[in-house]
Amino acid sequence: MGIAAYSKKSASAMAGPRREALGAGQLLRWVLLQAAWAAGGGQLHYSVPEEAEPGTLVGRLAQDVGLEVAELVSRRLRAVAKGGRDCFEVNAQSGALLVKSRLDREELCGPSPRCALDLEVLVDKPLRLFPVEVEIRDINDNAPAFAVNEDNLIIAESRLPGSRFPLEGASDADIGTNSLLSYTLSPNEHFSLDLQKNNEQRKSLALVLTKPLDREETPEHRLLLTATDGGKPELTGTAQLVISVLDVNDNAPVFNQPVYEVRLLENAANGTLVIKLNATDLDEGINQHVSYSFNNRASTKIKDSFSLDANTGEVRVKGNMDFETQNLYEIQIEATDKGQPPLSGHCKVLVEVLDVNDHAPELAVTSLSLPVPEDAPPGTVVALLSVSDRDSGDNGKVSCSIGPGLPFRLVSTFKNYHSLVVAEALDRERVAEYEVVVRARDQGAPPLWASRRLVVPLSDVNDNAPAFPQAVYTVFVRENNPAGAPVLSVSAWDPDLGANGRVSYWAVERRVGERPLSSYISVHSESGQVSALQPLDYEELQVLQFEVSARDAGLPALCGNVSVQLFVLDANDNAPVVSPPGSGRGALGPELVPLSAGAGHVVGKVRAVDADSGYNAWLRYELQEPRAAGPFRVGVYSGEISTARALEEADGPSRSLVIVVRDHGEPALSATATVSLSLSERAQAVAWESGPPRAGSAGPAGAMNVSLMIAICSVSGLFVLVIVLYVGLRCPGAPEVTCGPGKGPGASASEAGSWSYSQRQSRLVCVGEGTVRSDLMVFSPVCPSSAENGEAGKGQGLTPNASGQVSFIGLISGVVPFKRCEFVNVF
Template sequence: MALLRRDALVTRQLLRLLLLHTAWEVGSGQLRYSVPEESKHGTFVGRLAQDLGLEVAELVSRMFRMVSSGRRDYFEVNLQSGVLFVNSRLDREELCGQSPLCAIDLEVIVDKPLRIFHVEVEIQDINDNAPVFPVNEKNLFISESRRPGSRFPLEGASDADIGTNSLLTYKLSLNDYFDVDLQKNNEQRKSLVLLLKEPLDREETSEHSLLLTATDGGKPELTGTVQLMIKVLDANDNAPVFNQSVYEVRLLENATNGTLIIKLNATDLDEGINKDISYSFSNSFNPNLRNMFSLDPNTGEVRFKGELDFENISLYELQIEATDKSAFPLTGHCTLVVEVLDVNDNAPELAVTSLSLPVPEDAPPGTVVALISVSDRDSGDNGKVTCSIPPNLPFRLVSTFKNYHSLVLAEAVDRERVSEYKIVVTARDQGAPSLSASSSILVAISDVNDNAPAFPQPVYTVFVKENNPPGAHLLTVSAWDPDLRENAFVSYSVVERSVGEQPLSSYISVHSESGQIYALQPLDYEELQVLQFQVNARDAGLPSLCGNVSVQLFVLDANDNAPAVSPAGSVGGSPGPELVPLSAGAGHVVGKIRAVDADSGYNAWLRYEVQDPGAAGPFRVGVYSGEISTTRALEEADGPSQSLVILVKDHGEPSLSATATVSLSLVESAQAVRWDSRPRGGSEGPLVDMNVSLMIAICSVSGLFVLVIVVYVGLRCHPGPEVMCGPGKATVVCASEVGSWSYSQRQSRNLCVGEGTAKNDLMVFSPNFPNSTENGEKEKQQAMASSVYGTVACVMSVSLPLNVFPRFY
């Protein structure tokens, strides 16, 4: 029972440690897994979705994907379970060589929203490589004069594994003379030597055959062997000796062919031929290295003759022998270590691993557009890479993880201003001189409905003649929307309102697609002169946007109304025939025709004339005033009555007319005129009163001829009464800018003369333009040009001389 409790306690502690480790991994921003090399396809690595906090059911909808850093797909994720498993064979030695840490970096990307997770899978080494010696058999020549304790370097075995799996121990087959020893030259290299324990005697044993076994530290252990053939030499007791056992040289990887690396120097204490030394590479020297290095056998100069590449091999170890020229030569050994120094000979590499295009123009700043990975095969500063994009762009680069950068939106974009951006991403290392590489990303901006339709002008003005046919095209309005597709599709409509008692839609309509405006019914200037309305333009976006424009429709007058004489059948407001005294002289006004025209402008400007000039007799009519006056003194021969047919015409095209018949009765007595006629214009009253006074005076002195003569002379000498014309209203016809005419009221005074014929009638025209801002300056000029167009004058009946003996009827 106590044992079970202890096991449970240990289990809880292990779980607590595991949870702490997992929390530390998640807090650091990176997941880490490990898997042994040579794992089979389908080997479980970890519950990736669960460890990342993702719902397995959302992996497909969120476009779950995994990107490996430049290598083939060694791992795969089951989208149904979220489990990470081995996809292809893993060979740690192939992937990482002798690197102590072998890991594959994975980038996990999900959308909606876009998130990036970094996963590292460590490839664990297994003991799958046995130690290997350079050769299967090694020949050694050792003089019998060598003393115990002498050391002879051996080429050790190599193991492709790492860690304890590559930790080698050596064992020599059982003998009395030799043993092996592993010496540490420094922290990185170890030298294997053959140690002489007892003096050699060639005469007793001339050759020794030993088996050297190398065993690694893996489980199970793996071994490798080499056969050592040791020949004992006689005589030459001193071998050449180098001044140091290990030479270390640094060489730039861009060294030219023939560069001197080092000049070796070995000495031999013997004399004669046993002192002469020849330099050579060890028999165990890699044949491939012979094509890269040369050794002068006489001088000991080592030169470079191939091509160096730091990125492939950064360290070379050359085993060099110095052999004397004795019949039984002795050999001295040294190791030449050539360290290759990196130069900046590799440009950075760029790769775009993920794109989120196109970018909506309403995307908020911080939106991730692309994921960019950079790498450089060089090392140190030569391999440190910085990324940049051109300035003055609404984008920026954000470093995310190791050599990954995110291209994000820095500020709002506007498709109508710039529809796409060509972004050149430049990666530059910190070498001297630095190298760079660039890649272009074309970022398209998608449209959103953020522009309302706009008209090119705030107000449209159109002039239309009245009596237009139904369905007549009036004008076309057009609005422009800089958006795309349905966001730029504009439809038109009229903003409904009332025009009098009718709706606007009963007068005009607009085509929803073309913007053409049509008249639905004939327009009548006498009813409607100006029609103002608004046209609405709306796009098809969601939500839709709209804009309005004002339309001013001016109806132009047409000559569609004939003149009308008012009141019908009368002249000057007098019923029945006009009474004209026979005593009336030339220019005497006997009546006036009054006519109106419902049109305006020239179409309402009336002209009066006698229809049959030959039948007018002693009468005429004022061309523009309509006043009927005498052209000469009346005579009895003119008859008791006359009838005049007056033709009233307007100035329209074509001209319309009306006729009025005026009956004139000639009377003998001026008193009768007073009884039967009304005063006209306020100028005949004094004349009638004066005639009555004269008649009373004549009756009182009829018997006295002289008195009559005196009275007659007095009357002839008495000046005629001065007649003043009171102010009256005159209708002035005004010209508009389009050639039509309209009424305007002006004050005028009649200029009267005592004798003679009446003056010709003149009319004053002044422009009466519609109030339009577009024509303001033009209107001013035309108004000034037409302000003085004529002079107003009036026609006044002239007092006729009275006969001395008037006749009464």
């Protein structure tokens, strides 16, 4: 038997990306398939005759959907039958659709005029679905068959020519021409056949009496009824008609119409009245009494579904009516009188079952692609769903929807198929999993609905960089810390999962002076702990600024940085040093002192510096043995040696003073200096002092002091002016007092008008105008809290700046009446 296959629409447009280079033949084929597919409405159609042998080619499925042979394995071309009828299979090598098992159109589709099986053809990468319909063509493989091999009829001899006796025609399981039946009757002189069509195009077969019967001549007639179909070759079926002739009751009951049509809802309850029949008999007496019954050839299905009252002719519902199982019943009913012999009248009742909305929609997930990457673009297919409803008309029309507030939407792809696709951007860190409820609702009254719950998890991608909780970490470390001691821990958080959220740390390498950053600190890659690799020296490094980077383990990796400011706090680890350089007990002198010097005469000055800063560099000068000093004293903060009273010859020719220089650290460190003084009567012996000044003129010492003061004030004024201009250009709008890193010279004014410098950390310089006898000390601000400062507040004036930090200004002797105070950042 031949096979006819045709395609209404080529699937090549949906088979995924095409190869870049197409030959001329392939291009022409692709264009033809596109045109055929567009003209056909989106579905592949094939046809195959029933009883085709297994392995028979149905169609070249791969070619029709646009797949190359080399793609068959990777894209997994497969066909899925609906309704569990697995009659076809796809050849994995050639992509051809083949017959898998025996095809019997009558078994598959019954009396339906059209027999077609629906298939779903699926391919992967990307996922595509092609609806395929395979029509099973009928062949003339069923001969006509009568319900009974022998049909007994009783006809009274009084029946007139032209009387009709209905016969049950033969049935043919085939369709079309193969089921068109014609009837013939064996030759006889009394009977003929009459075949008529009613309004439903149904044929009614009747035996017609053409000549009056004579029971005495022929009590019984045996005729052969033959039914022939219209197939090629023709097939026939026969039935024996046995006609018994009786001579009694000559009027049969008659119905008021031969065919009755009734409509009945499928949910009609048991006992519901279908129709009440009425037949009349022209006879009188007992021959007029009629009883009703189903024709003896009525099927069991009819007898199980309906009941008939023999006396009243009422037909009622007996079983459950189901439109989806059978929507039309044809009932043959007889009305028989009680005469001898009894006569019968016949009618046909056609019961049409009407559909009601008694079936809810059915949802099925055909394909599911989970989990969904959180960076999936809109339009990505998550699931493919099929929906069906066994009802008909509006009762079988179904609409689908999902709940609001979800980043998904339903797209109708083919008839009864919907795709769940991504509608907007996803974020796993915000919502890791969605619960999607798909609802299907029909258009019946009342409507019925069904739902399907889908859990859609999201898979993580590396779309979040590690983040630190603060932009800058500030830490204070006291100098001389132990090597390898931790100074702080940094921690970054990455909301991604797995390797995408696993964070490692390292310091961004840079140079600190002449040395690399890695020689100062190290960062633990897992914990983020920052450790100092060596003891820090405040006199070498006051502020260490660097960046710590956090990187996740994703592909590609993402990074985040944070700045760390490490302030080194000063410790009292440097003892004062007397200038000129000396350690321990240094000797200064001998100094010549005139005997004529009065009280308060400056005879010398001890100069000392301390490499520390702030309170640790504030120096105090004391006599080790005050009683041995005699008429001399030393300035507590200036270090100037002066006479406490006028000198006398009894004070001796010379004296040695041991001066102790102490800082204010905890514990305090000190140095000593020995000054030798010689008393002399010669005025020229002391370079900075002469004899008593003359009236109207200043002595040499006074002139030198005045010149020195003028020079110092000029240099200091110029220095302050340069600093003010520099700060004004670099820091416009900055607060008046700031605390920043750097080294600067600290200065203290002596009673004699000279200046001494120490290398101290200086952030605040205050210039004032006051008496020459006042001593002014300037110290660097202490940034940490008072607990870090020790005795920073003892006897000091505290001046907080804009950052809440404190500078120390010590007044050594007297009170400086400030008229002008300028705050300068020294770098």
